[in-house]
Amino acid sequence: MTREAAGTDLLTAVNGSGLAAPLPRRRPAFRRRALHWAAPYTLLAPAAVVIAGVLAYPLYKLVALSFQKYGLFELVRHEGVYIGLANYSHIFHDALFWRVVARTVVFAVVNVTLTMVFGTLIALLLERLGKTMRVLLTTGLVCVWAIPVVVSVAVFQWMVDFQFGVVNWLLTQLHIVDYQHHNWFTNPMQGFAVITALIVWGAIPFVAITLYAGLAQLPRELVEAAEVDGANAWRVFWNITVPVLKPIFVILTSLSIIWDFQVFIQVWLMLGTTPSEDYYLMSVYSFVQSFKISEYGLGSAIAVVMVLIMMSVTFVYVREMIRIGETD
Amino acid sequence: MSSTSQLAPGVAVNIPRRRRSRKRLAHRAALNITAAVILVVMLFPVYWMVSTAFKQGKDILTLSPVWFPSPATLANFTDAINRPYFWDGVKNSLIVTSTVVAFSLVLAFLAALALAKFRFYGRSAFIVMIIGVQMVPLNALIIPLYILLSSAHQVDKLSGVIITYLTFVLPFAIWTLRGFVLGVPKELEEAAMVDGCTRFGAFLRILVPLVAPGLVATAIFAFIQAWNEYLIAYVMLNSPEKQTLTVWLAGFTTVRGTEWGPLMAGATLTALPVVIFFLFVQRRVAFGLTAGAVRG
Numbered sequence: 275m276t277r278e279a280a281g282t283d284l285l286t287a288v289n290g291s292g293l294a295a296p297l298p299r300r301r302p303a304f305r306r307r308a309l310h311w312a313a314p315y316t317l318l319a320p321a322a323v324v325i326a327g328v329l330a331y332p333l334y335k336l337v338a339l340s341f342q343k344y345g346l347f348e349l350v351r352h353e354g355v356y357i358g359l360a361n362y363s364h365i366f367h368d369a370l371f372w373r374v375v376a377r378t379v380v381f382a383v384v385n386v387t388l389t390m391v392f393g394t395l396i397a398l399l400l401e402r403l404g405k406t407m408r409v410l411l412t413t414g415l416v417c418v419w420a421i422p423v424v425v426s427v428a429v430f431q432w433m434v435d436f437q438f439g440v441v442n443w444l445l446t447q448l449h450i451v452d453y454q455h456h457n458w459f460t461n462p463m464q465g466f467a468v469i470t471a472l473i474v475w476g477a478i479p480f481v482a483i484t485l486y487a488g489l490a491q492l493p494r495e496l497v498e499a500a501e502v503d504g505a506n507a508w509r510v511f512w513n514i515t516v517p518v519l520k521p522i523f524v525i526l527t528s529l530s531i532i533w534d535f536q537v538f539i540q541v542w543l544m545l546g547t548t549p550s551e552d553y554y555l556m557s558v559y560s561f562v563q564s565f566k567i568s569e570y571g572l573g574s575a576i577a578v579v580m581v582l583i584m585m586s587v588t589f590v591y592v593r594e595m596i597r598i599g600e601t602d
Numbered sequence: 603m604s605s606t607s608q609l610a611p612g613v614a615v616n617i618p619r620r621r622r623s624r625k626r627l628a629h630r631a632a633l634n635i636t637a638a639v640i641l642v643v644m645l646f647p648v649y650w651m652v653s654t655a656f657k658q659g660k661d662i663l664t665l666s667p668v669w670f671p672s673p674a675t676l677a678n679f680t681d682a683i684n685r686p687y688f689w690d691g692v693k694n695s696l697i698v699t700s701t702v703v704a705f706s707l708v709l710a711f712l713a714a715l716a717l718a719k720f721r722f723y724g725r726s727a728f729i730v731m732i733i734g735v736q737m738v739p740l741n742a743l744i745i746p747l748y749i750l751l752s753s754a755h756q757v758d759k760l761s762g763v764i765i766t767y768l769t770f771v772l773p774f775a776i777w778t779l780r781g782f783v784l785g786v787p788k789e790l791e792e793a794a795m796v797d798g799c800t801r802f803g804a805f806l807r808i809l810v811p812l813v814a815p816g817l818v819a820t821a822i823f824a825f826i827q828a829w830n831e832y833l834i835a836y837v838m839l840n841s842p843e844k845q846t847l848t849v850w851l852a853g854f855t856t857v858r859g860t861e862w863g864p865l866m867a868g869a870t871l872t873a874l875p876v877v878i879f880f881l882f883v884q885r886r887v888a889f890g891l892t893a894g895a896v897r898g
């Protein structure tokens with residue numbers, strides 16, 4: 275039995291989800307069985323139709339498009355021309371594409387790591403705080419969580435404004451660097467630093483609050499038993515907190531990977547909807563190819579590669595979620 | 603055998619009580635100070651947005667920042683709401699979000715019932731689907747969605763946007779509601795049925811009231827998702843009178859020589875409904891999310 279399974283079993287035991295008593299017999303058996311058989315499908319049908327229609331079909335369409343020449347002419351005719359692997363061979367021979375892939379991977383790794391580290395630290399802090407301070411901090415985090423991305427982009431643009439930005443003022447006042455009249459977006463490294471700050475700032479609340487909710491369900495007896503046995507805080511964290519919370523960690527990390535790998539709006543809006551090539555991430559590149567240059571086939575091929583990379587990384591997440599879905 | 607780990611608790615007892623309590627006080631103070639610093643850093647952008655929105659023009663464009671909006675003014679807000687298409691944005695956002703909320707609530711509740719109350723062939727496949735669907739990057743689907751909606755003549759129409767929103771709200775809504783339905787003990791419904799309720803009666807009188815908080819949480823979640831969405835609306839809705847509030851706000855940003863005061867006022871107005879709803883619902887959503895995860 276894996277450690278994580280042990281942890282979750284333990285929690286199941288604590289939660290005390292007992293087995294249901296048999297249903298009282300009221301209707302004739304065969305009718306009841308037929309109803310019982312049809313009921314779940316009837317209930318699921320509407321949602322399944324919508325999801326299949328507007329997600330599964332476009333997904334198929336995306337793959338189909340990536341094998342087609344689909345420009346403005348084809349858009350008007352509503353029909354693409356099959357060209358086999360030409361789109362893929364085009365992007366795979368494109369030096370810019372590989373630079374964009376590498377940049378996207380590094381960007382996602384940095385953002386996910388920062389989000390998870392800060393999120394976990396804040397969750398642990400929340401658990402140790404007194405009630406007043408905890409409510410204050412949670413409320414603050416929720417406020418940040420709720421801010422729409424479009425709004426936060428505008429606010430961060432204002433904070434790093436070239437002339438009147440409060441960040442430039444602060445850095446200059448603290449004598450860290452003289453940033454009077456400093457443009458953060460001339461150097462892509464600095465531009466991405468601002469975008470990373472924006473994304474991590476926006477993502478921390480979700481991670482911290484979800485992890486804290488998980489921590490609150492941690493059985494106290496386990497921690498106390500370990501402390502009686504002389505474990506210090508660090509050992510308690512590694513040997514009890516981490517294994518018990520592992521499913522949540524896996525889910526949060528995978529979700530963060532999914533979100534940070536397909537970052538688009540933040541880059542797009544932060545750079546006034548005209549990012550230079552130095553700012554291309556995969557989603558931006560795909561969008562530019564499709565909606566600016568009207569090469570929808572090429573854009574789709576880039577998107578397909580992006581989906582494949584994400585799927586291979588987040589395979590673990592899907593497996594974990596399915597396990598949860600099947601066992602209760 | 604007599605390791606330090608066995609000694610440790612004994613040692614702790616020997617520390618004089620006064621010193622220990624002082625140490626604990628210092629520890630607590632350190633924690634509170636850390637929390638306060640985090641709170642200030644996290645909330646600063648929000649504060650800066652709101653305070654800029656209330657400032658006079660001359661207090662916004664200053665080389666050393668003015669920290670408090672005094673005297674406060676509503677000029678930025680009147681400026682923002684009088685800009686072209688603001689009220690169109692509000693109206694469109696309200697239409698889109700309310701439709702998405704209504705439909706997603708009904709569809710997700712039915713599906714959640716099926717997943718939580720029945721074991722049936724294809725259940726795992728469906729669960730795989732709703733989880734897999736959440737992994738599909740929306741940014742990748744924007745291309746085929748645009749092409750499909752344009753051949754169905756649904757571009758520049760709110761209906762196209764509504765249907766698209768439904769699909770990315772639904773999976774999460776189903777997943778969350780399923781957790782809430784599972785949280786209602788079967789015994790309660792069974793007891794009602796033993797007492798003479800029909801299955802449907804038990805559903806109406808026991809399950810629905812008990813799941814109501816979950817329904818509220820899901821509704822608000824759907825509201826927030828639909829209200830905050832930008833990319834699909836930006837691509838699908840071309841004419842300014844059709845655009846939603848987030849698209850209106852983003853259009854504001856790209857104007858050369860941004861007017862920060864009205865922009866921050868517009869940003870505050872866009873964020874306000876979401877923040878209110880989120881504060882109202884956050885505990886339930888966070889716990890609903892993890893309830894399923896930890897239960898295993």
